Amino acid sequence: MPNFPDILEALLFASERPVPLEKLAAILEISPASVEAELSALCDEKNAVGALQLVEVAGGWQFVTKSEFAPFVRRLKDEKKSKLSRAAFEVLAIVAYRQPVTRADIDTLRGVESAGPLHFLLERKLLVPSARKDAPGRPWLYTTTPRFLEQFGLKSLEDLPELDEFAALEGVGHEAQTLNLFERPA
Structure with a gap:
């Protein structure tokens, strides 16, 4: 044996x-x-x-x-991996750092409608509707999936980079601060 x-x-x-x-x-x-x-x-x-x-x-x-x-x-590998658009990446970042979050919350943070990028991320199983918010209309709350962790090489959400790590990337830190992506909701 x-x-x-x-x-x-x-x-x-x-x-x-x-x-x-x-x-x-x-x-x-x-x-x-x-x-x-x-x-x-x-x-x-x-x-x-x-x-x-x-x-x-x-x-x-x-x-x-x-x-x-x-x-x-x-x-x-012959297969082409679909890349994340800027809009999809923004939606993914918002959900990753602020989850659980509604589509309306995402739209408000981005300042534009997010149905397309959200649908793309749901299809690729990077996000999932996890529960309904106890609010009028009972909107879905979205969270990341284990596949998200796997695709980005993370053990857990605690391994997400902090804002100062993004500041080193040109423009990303400023945009993240503008959108308040890293400020967890109360």
Whole structure:
């Protein structure tokens, strides 16, 4: 029978999505603490050499290609990924930093109607209507999804960059301050 590190590596390699620690423990029939120790060792081993690295993302563990190999991997893939428009990125940022938020809140912050970008983000499963607001008309409240975390390489929403990190990018910090994106609602 193969040893635990090899089984763990095979499971993570075969999965298209991050695998939670608890699921790995259940499959391997060992404690989560033991899986965590094996993951740590595997992480050290894989991240030191080779083209792959093991990362904790979106509540689970996943092998990803190291960034220096991205240009070559892109050439291999024939599929074109749809890029986020500026409007979609604005909507996504508003929801990420202020969630849960209604479409009316998004429209107010952006100063324009946001149905199109919101629909685009819902189709790509980056956002989800999570509940109804207890207000007239009972509008949907939107939140980000685990897929959002996965696509942006975040463990949790706490890993979102702070405003001062955006200030280093030309124009983005000023726009973010103007829109009050990073001010969480009371």
